[in-house]
Amino acid sequence: xxxxxxxxxxxxxxxxxxxxxxxxxxxxxxxxxxxxxxxxxxxxxxxxxxxxxxxxxxxxxxxxxxxxxxxxxxxxxxxxxxxxxxxxxxxxxxxxxxxxxxxxxxxxxxxxxxxxxxxxxxxxxxxxxxxxxxxxxxxxxxxxxxxxxxxxxxxxxxxxxxxxxxxxxxxxxxxxxxxxxxxxxxxxxxxxxxxxxxxxxxxxxxxxxxxxxxxxxxxxxxxxxxxxxxxxxxxxxxxxxxxxxxxxxxxxxxxxxxxxxxxxxxxxxxxxxxxxxxxxxxxxxxxxxxxxxxxxxxxxxxxxxxxxxx
Amino acid sequence: xxxxxxxxxxxxxxxxxxxxxxxxxxxxxxxxxxxxxxxxxxxxxxxxxxxxxxxxxxxxxxxxxxxxxxxxxxxxxxxxxxxxxxxxxxxxxxxxxxxxxxxxxxxxxxxxxxxxxxxxxxxxxxxxxxxxxxxxxxxxxxxxxxxxxxxxxxxxxxxxxxxxxxxxxxxxxxxxxxxxxxxxxxxxxxxxxxxxxxxxxxxxxxxxxxxxxxxxxxxxxxxxxxxxxxxxxxxxxxxxxxxxxxxxxxxxxxxxxxxxxxxxxxxxxxxxxxxxxxxxxxxxxxxxxxxxxxxxxxxxxxxxxxxxxx
Numbered sequence: 001x002x003x004x005x006x007x008x009x010x011x012x013x014x015x016x017x018x019x020x021x022x023x024x025x026x027x028x029x030x031x032x033x034x035x036x037x038x039x040x041x042x043x044x045x046x047x048x049x050x051x052x053x054x055x056x057x058x059x060x061x062x063x064x065x066x067x068x069x070x071x072x073x074x075x076x077x078x079x080x081x082x083x084x085x086x087x088x089x090x091x092x093x094x095x096x097x098x099x100x101x102x103x104x105x106x107x108x109x110x111x112x113x114x115x116x117x118x119x120x121x122x123x124x125x126x127x128x129x130x131x132x133x134x135x136x137x138x139x140x141x142x143x144x145x146x147x148x149x150x151x152x153x154x155x156x157x158x159x160x161x162x163x164x165x166x167x168x169x170x171x172x173x174x175x176x177x178x179x180x181x182x183x184x185x186x187x188x189x190x191x192x193x194x195x196x197x198x199x200x201x202x203x204x205x206x207x208x209x210x211x212x213x214x215x216x217x218x219x220x221x222x223x224x225x226x227x228x229x230x231x232x233x234x235x236x237x238x239x240x241x242x243x244x245x246x247x248x249x250x251x252x253x254x255x256x257x258x259x260x261x262x263x264x265x266x267x268x269x270x271x272x273x274x275x276x277x278x279x280x281x282x283x284x285x286x287x288x289x290x291x292x293x294x295x296x297x298x299x300x301x302x303x304x305x306x307x308x309x310x
Numbered sequence: 311x312x313x314x315x316x317x318x319x320x321x322x323x324x325x326x327x328x329x330x331x332x333x334x335x336x337x338x339x340x341x342x343x344x345x346x347x348x349x350x351x352x353x354x355x356x357x358x359x360x361x362x363x364x365x366x367x368x369x370x371x372x373x374x375x376x377x378x379x380x381x382x383x384x385x386x387x388x389x390x391x392x393x394x395x396x397x398x399x400x401x402x403x404x405x406x407x408x409x410x411x412x413x414x415x416x417x418x419x420x421x422x423x424x425x426x427x428x429x430x431x432x433x434x435x436x437x438x439x440x441x442x443x444x445x446x447x448x449x450x451x452x453x454x455x456x457x458x459x460x461x462x463x464x465x466x467x468x469x470x471x472x473x474x475x476x477x478x479x480x481x482x483x484x485x486x487x488x489x490x491x492x493x494x495x496x497x498x499x500x501x502x503x504x505x506x507x508x509x510x511x512x513x514x515x516x517x518x519x520x521x522x523x524x525x526x527x528x529x530x531x532x533x534x535x536x537x538x539x540x541x542x543x544x545x546x547x548x549x550x551x552x553x554x555x556x557x558x559x560x561x562x563x564x565x566x567x568x569x570x571x572x573x574x575x576x577x578x579x580x581x582x583x584x585x586x587x588x589x590x591x592x593x594x595x596x597x598x599x600x601x602x603x604x605x606x607x608x609x610x611x612x613x614x615x616x617x618x619x620x
Contacts, residue, residue, distance in 0.1 A: 130465075131464075131465050143561075145561060147457065147462055148460075150458075152457055152561075152562060152563070153563075154562070154563025154564075154596075155440075155441050155563050155564060155565040156563055156595045156596050156599075157563075157595065158560065158563040158593055158595040158596050159561070159562065159563045160561060161560050161561060161563075161595075162560075162561055164560050164593040165557040165560050166556060166560075166591040177593060177594055178594055179591065179593070179594070181591075243476060246476060247475040247476055247554070247557060247558070248557070248558070250468065250471050250474050250475050250476075251453075251462075251469070251470060251471060251472055251475065251562070252455070252462060252469065252561070252562065253462070253463075253464025253465050253467070253468040253469045253471070254464075254465060255465040280489075281476040281489065281491075283468055283471045283474040283487060283489070284487055284488055285385065285466045285468040286464075286466050286468050288466075
């Protein structure tokens with residue numbers, strides 16, 4: 001039985017690193033800079049140096065280390081290769097093979113959103129469960145599907161792309177993905193502001209949402225103060241998200257649905273607006289599917305990454 | 311290496327039985343009656359008798375038989391137990407344990423639609439692939455999801471209930487499941503007739519669909535003869551199904567989508583009406599997902615059942 005593992009979460013600005021026990025205790029957490037120059041050619045060697053240095057510093061025996069899990073902002077195929085990762089300026093990278101050679105440790109790589117889902121399943125909002133849908137509501141809408149403790153990576157690396165489920169035929173603006181009418185366009189932080197602006201433009205009624213530089217937080221704060229127009233926005237948001245989750249759960253049938261990302265800081269009130277439409281549209285056998293909020297915040301990625309090699 | 315396995319597909323009228331080689335050759339296929347009296351209490355012993363008799367008849371060595379796979383028209387939980395199966399008049403049945411005791415062979419049970427999906431993956435329209443969505447268009451709409459060669463059974467036994475994905479808010483009639491606006495209501499044989507009747511009622515234009523006792527086959531025959539109104543119906547059907555599959559594939563990201571069931575006998579023309587909207591609504595990375603028609607027909611269940619124990 002191995003005693004330790006490393007969890008690495010690579011972002012476009014920083015790389016988050018964690019040293020974990022096999023039981024999931026986070027012993028140490030630190031960050032290094034993501035160096036994008038030279039097509040991101042230093043990123044893996046920087047990570048390897050950070051790991052090797054930590055092993056020396058902590059006087060760990062490499063034989064006690066299960067390996068290195070790593071989450072990447074891009075698709076990761078079945079062979080542990082990254083075909084491209086725009087935010088890291090990467091073309092094709094043999095990430096598992098190369099990082100393993102640099103560290104002398106087994107390496108397992110996956111898409112960062114999927115890895116975060118595994119983290120929430122292990123030690124966060126889905127702890128104790130084995131199948132889960134995670135949806136993260138941030139600048140965009142991401143997510144991951146876990147079935148029987150395993151990430152659904154997808155045959156094109158697109159597993160868990162919940163934000164790009166089609167939910168509305170009437171949206172004419174183009175999503176970042178190039179399609180129109182994606183969940184991300186109505187349920188991300190930006191999407192909620194979009195719904196709020198539409199509601200505000202449609203009436204002269206007073207509203208706490210009539211502020212400069214309206215944010216998703218402003219909308220949820222107004223909901224909590226019983227602002228009638230904000231409640232309409234929350235209902236529309238909840239219907240989009242609850243209905244989409246109902247369809248996805250009708251097919252993947254998870255034990256629990258976990259909602260994370262910056263928008264989820266609104267808390268229980270957000271879950272309330274999502275679960276009612278979910279229950280309306282879900283297949284009867286799954287209407288009782290549990291919901292919870294993510295609890296690991298930005299650490300979900302390092303937790304999930306560490307778990308991948310345990 | 312075991313040489314043989316049995317695949318059993320239990321229906322409300324007959325039980326289909328198959329004896330297979332480990333390579334997937336169907337050596338013999340036969341049927342027995344499904345006896346529903348006494349709360350279906352004879353079904354398992356009838357199946358066991360049929361298997362034991364076949365082993366004797368073929369002079370098989372039980373040590374050469376991998377086991378018995380069995381598909382059930384109802385949910386099957388993770389412990390191989392059936393909580394209920396309305397069409398078999400069953401309450402809670404310990405199917406794997408009981409049938410194993412009766413045959414002296416390992417038994418693996420799963421929901422029949424999911425088992426059929428595994429069959430199509432093994433030797434049918436999805437042969438050579440490892441992840442697949444099967445959708446069967448018959449009296450109802452069923453289906454199964456396979457990821458990395460494994461059935462997604464679901465935590466409430468509802469995995470793959472594609473027919474009950476919500477697709478239309480405007481349908482007021484209730485689906486068999488109790489919800490409104492399910493895919494089954496617009497994409498099953500009955501659903502296609504519903505769409506056709508709506509189209510016919512909305513105009514006085516001539517159409518080859520103006521016949522007594524209109525069937526889904528009549529609609530597709532009219533499509534093939536360039537009937538303008540039938541083409542409208544096919545487009546509406548294709549948009550409902552293609553859009554729903556796009557959402558499901560955006561999250562499960564299979565290698566191939568296979569369409570089966572009686573309605574799929576319409577052939578390639580049906581795929582054409584589905585793939586265009588699929589490509590419009592699917593996440594860009596998966597727009598190239600392959601489509602094919604199921605090829606095993608009513609034998610998909612025995613193939614998939616036999617595969618479960620190999």
